[in-house]
Amino acid sequence: MTKVKVATDWLAGCAGCHMSLLDIDERIVKLLEAVEFTSSPVTDLKHPPKEGVTVGILEGAICNSHNVEVAKQMRERCQILIAIGDCATFGGIPAMRNMCGTQEALNRAYLEAESVVNGIIPDSPELGKPLDMVTGVGEVVKVDLFIPGCPPRANAFWYALTELLAGRTPVILPRELFTYD
Amino acid sequence: MKIVDITINDQKVSAPSGSTILQAAKQAGIDIPTLCDHPALVPVGACRICVVEVEGQRTLITACTFPINEGMVVQTESPKVIKARKFILDMLFSQRNHYCPFCEMSGDCELQNLGYRYGIDHWVYPTYTTPFPVDATRAYFFMDHNRCVLCGRCERACSDLVANHTLGLRNRGTKSMIHADANVPFGESTCISCGTCLQACPTGALCDKRSAYMGRDIQTEHIKTTCNRCSIGCGMEIVTRGGNVLRIEGDWDATVNAGLLCKNGRFDPLYDERKRVTGPMIRKSGKLQPASWDEALQAVAERIGSANSKEIGVLTSSNPTNEALYLLSKLFCQELKTTNVGLLNPVAPKLFEKSQGSLADITKSDVILVVGADPVKDQPVASFLIKRAVDKGARLIVADGEDNGLTAFAHMSLGMVDIGKAIEIAERAQQPIVLYGAGSTEQTTSALKKLQGKAAFVALELGVNTRAAVSFGFDNGFTPSAARVLYTVIGEQDWNGGDVLTKVDKTTFVIAQASFLSPLTNRADVVLPTAIWSERGGSITNTEGRIQKVNKAVEPKGEAKADWEIISLLAGKLGKKLGASLDEISTLAAQELK
Numbered sequence: 191m192t193k194v195k196v197a198t199d200w201l202a203g204c205a206g207c208h209m210s211l212l213d214i215d216e217r218i219v220k221l222l223e224a225v226e227f228t229s230s231p232v233t234d235l236k237h238p239p240k241e242g243v244t245v246g247i248l249e250g251a252i253c254n255s256h257n258v259e260v261a262k263q264m265r266e267r268c269q270i271l272i273a274i275g276d277c278a279t280f281g282g283i284p285a286m287r288n289m290c291g292t293q294e295a296l297n298r299a300y301l302e303a304e305s306v307v308n309g310i311i312p313d314s315p316e317l318g319k320p321l322d323m324v325t326g327v328g329e330v331v332k333v334d335l336f337i338p339g340c341p342p343r344a345n346a347f348w349y350a351l352t353e354l355l356a357g358r359t360p361v362i363l364p365r366e367l368f369t370y371d
Numbered sequence: 372m373k374i375v376d377i378t379i380n381d382q383k384v385s386a387p388s389g390s391t392i393l394q395a396a397k398q399a400g401i402d403i404p405t406l407c408d409h410p411a412l413v414p415v416g417a418c419r420i421c422v423v424e425v426e427g428q429r430t431l432i433t434a435c436t437f438p439i440n441e442g443m444v445v446q447t448e449s450p451k452v453i454k455a456r457k458f459i460l461d462m463l464f465s466q467r468n469h470y471c472p473f474c475e476m477s478g479d480c481e482l483q484n485l486g487y488r489y490g491i492d493h494w495v496y497p498t499y500t501t502p503f504p505v506d507a508t509r510a511y512f513f514m515d516h517n518r519c520v521l522c523g524r525c526e527r528a529c530s531d532l533v534a535n536h537t538l539g540l541r542n543r544g545t546k547s548m549i550h551a552d553a554n555v556p557f558g559e560s561t562c563i564s565c566g567t568c569l570q571a572c573p574t575g576a577l578c579d580k581r582s583a584y585m586g587r588d589i590q591t592e593h594i595k596t597t598c599n600r601c602s603i604g605c606g607m608e609i610v611t612r613g614g615n616v617l618r619i620e621g622d623w624d625a626t627v628n629a630g631l632l633c634k635n636g637r638f639d640p641l642y643d644e645r646k647r648v649t650g651p652m653i654r655k656s657g658k659l660q661p662a663s664w665d666e667a668l669q670a671v672a673e674r675i676g677s678a679n680s681k682e683i684g685v686l687t688s689s690n691p692t693n694e695a696l697y698l699l700s701k702l703f704c705q706e707l708k709t710t711n712v713g714l715l716n717p718v719a720p721k722l723f724e725k726s727q728g729s730l731a732d733i734t735k736s737d738v739i740l741v742v743g744a745d746p747v748k749d750q751p752v753a754s755f756l757i758k759r760a761v762d763k764g765a766r767l768i769v770a771d772g773e774d775n776g777l778t779a780f781a782h783m784s785l786g787m788v789d790i791g792k793a794i795e796i797a798e799r800a801q802q803p804i805v806l807y808g809a810g811s812t813e814q815t816t817s818a819l820k821k822l823q824g825k826a827a828f829v830a831l832e833l834g835v836n837t838r839a840a841v842s843f844g845f846d847n848g849f850t851p852s853a854a855r856v857l858y859t860v861i862g863e864q865d866w867n868g869g870d871v872l873t874k875v876d877k878t879t880f881v882i883a884q885a886s887f888l889s890p891l892t893n894r895a896d897v898v899l900p901t902a903i904w905s906e907r908g909g910s911i912t913n914t915e916g917r918i919q920k921v922n923k924a925v926e927p928k929g930e931a932k933a934d935w936e937i938i939s940l941l942a943g944k945l946g947k948k949l950g951a952s953l954d955e956i957s958t959l960a961a962q963e964l965k
Contacts, residue, residue, distance in 0.1 A: 289499075
């Protein structure tokens with residue numbers, strides 16, 4: 191049996207959701223019998239393969255133009271897109287800056303913070319441009335499954351992936367695996 | 372009562388005519404989600420989450436406000452209803468910062484529960500970008516407007532239950548805000564910090580400062596008990612976690628107060644900064660020295676045992692439980708024949724042998740006479756009930772001093788001498804009630820007796836368990852100078868004995884059964900540490916004569932013991948057997964109180 195290809199990536203997140211995915215512990219061995227992780231931020235290959243994957247997983251909020259590109263590329267290259275964690279689903283902690291505005295947040299962080307000496311707001315062309323509004327992934331691409339939680343519980347990942355492997359879509363998370371915090 | 376038959380979710384349901392769809396469904400065990408509705412409040416249909424489909428109705432309708440009629444066919448979870456509820460939730464979540472992870476109420480929030488129930492796993496509408504203020508100007512709880520869903524439960528609790536009318540709603544649409552008075556900070560408003568709004572709030576908008584982030588409801592224990600801050604005896608729940616008291620909540624199911632509490636009952640007990648007495652102490656060479664229970668009780672028993680009945684004095688506050696007062700009376704008044712006994716607070720004159728009404732009569736009355744009592748100060752929850760009745764049109768007549776807290780709400784304020792006028796008005800009323808206190812003069816009370824049979828009468832006693840203390844004969848006048856051995860039971864009350872300590876002879880042996888250090892314990896020769904409200908079991912009698920249970924929520928601090936237990940141990944030392952277990956003593960005490 192050919193393995194199902196899964197690619198993951200993160201946007202404006204903290205990597206906590208990926209850590210929680212690893213918290214499925216020894217079940218990952220069983221999962222790898224059926225699944226091939228083609229790429230992820232914690233492996234050498236960072237980008238989902240051009241030929242595409244079945245499942246794409248995104249952690250983190252849409253915070254800058256780079257996040258938008260990554261999300262769009264993942265959407266193009268996967269059949270089923272899963273947004274994981276409160277940032278990817280609701281905007282999460284990065285969305286707190288919506289309350290004061292991007293410019294004020296940048297000023298505070300890079301110019302006004304007590305520890306700053308000769309501060310400068312980074313504007314290298316290599317960096318993504320901060321957006322005015324931080325949003326969940328669903329604002330820029332179509333998402334097939336949302337798994338909220340900060341982080342989502344390991345069992346929620348296990349449940350969603352095994353349901354997909356069993357051919358059941360849409361996956362409806364049972365109440366005990368559905369959590370906002 | 373007429374019974375109406377309807378169908379809900381293809382199930383036959385019968386409910387009394389006049390019930391709402393929500394009430395009928397609840398009675399049949401069918402769960403319709405609610406948010407702005409609360410059983411203690413008048414429904415307003417503000418949040419729309421309870422919408423249901425009713426055959427023949429043009430639109431979805433709110434189950435909390437719509438009355439049932441014969442043959443009605445209702446669907447509570449049809450696809451159309453669920454779609455509407457999801458839409459409503461998406462709107463509610465998008466309105467303000469309802470992002471859960473940092474909220475103290477996460478896990479106990481009614482909005483969050485609905486999010487879970489209807490699978491709100493991402494935002495459909497653009498999220499909040501406007502920060503709303505947080506008002507922490509009140510001493511005990513704060514309002515985070517960012518978490519508010521504008522359900523109006525706090526506002527209705529404030530006006531309909533407490534009749535304080537501090538809270539209101541200003542502006543329109545998304546700019547609507549709960550505010551106090553004419554938009555002043557809560558801490559500077561007419562708010563009386565009763566905390567009823569806090570208890571009614573479904574989200575984390577109103578939060579208790581002391582217990583915030585100290586545990587979700589599932590991690591806590593709720594122990595039902597009776598408040599002992601005044602003679603009303605409100606039902607309350609002590610919320611504990613790991614043996615610590617987190618907060619106090621009103622018991623919605625309690626007969627006397629139906630969920631209401633006042634600042635004195637809800638917050639003050641948790642902010643008590645007086646120094647506790649944690650172990651027995653005996654005065655040796657002029658100084659109080661720590662001692663064992665056995666030594667302390669032995670010293671007390673020796674002094675009492677060697678004194679004759681005329682040399683013994685007993686002075687009690689109204690703080691002890693029925694059980695403690697029963698044992699105190701049995702031991703001293705009956706066994707030791709002591710007659711020099713006294714109560715530390717004044718008592719309302721006794722008008723009748725039998726009960727002539729209850730606090731529940733207040734809200735049914737059309738004329739309320741308050742005589743020689745200031746419930747605003749001394750029995751706040753009774754004042755809520757009075758103000759509620761006044762809101763509904765009852766006439767309030769206050770016969771007391773000018774500084775009475777109810778004067779501002781009264782239709783007529785009288786001096787005690789003009790009580791005749793008030794009686795005339797009451798005689799013409801349908802259902803008058805007389806609430807009288809220790810400030811009533813004898814003339815006034817004998818005049819009031821004219822209203823017997825016509826009016827309900829309820830004494831508003833000062834103190835806590837005053838009614839039981841009087842029943843056990845402690846209101847007998849007390850002559851400090853006659854006492855050679857003085858046994859005082861003050862419990863957790865502040866020392867309010869006036870000049871008793873100066874009048875007591877210097878050589879008098881003073882025993883203080885007390886929870887806190889005070890001028891009394893400074894003078895005492897033996898101090899017996901006493902458990903406080905959260906640490907004792909038993910019962911107390913409220914001002915109506917209702918005997919209500921007090922339950923222990925946490926262990927007594929240090930070596931403190933429950934008030935009844937100390938007296939029981941002392942009786943043992945004196946060779947008197949007065950009942951062994953709490954249950955046995957409770958039963959005996961209750962028999963005598965009847």
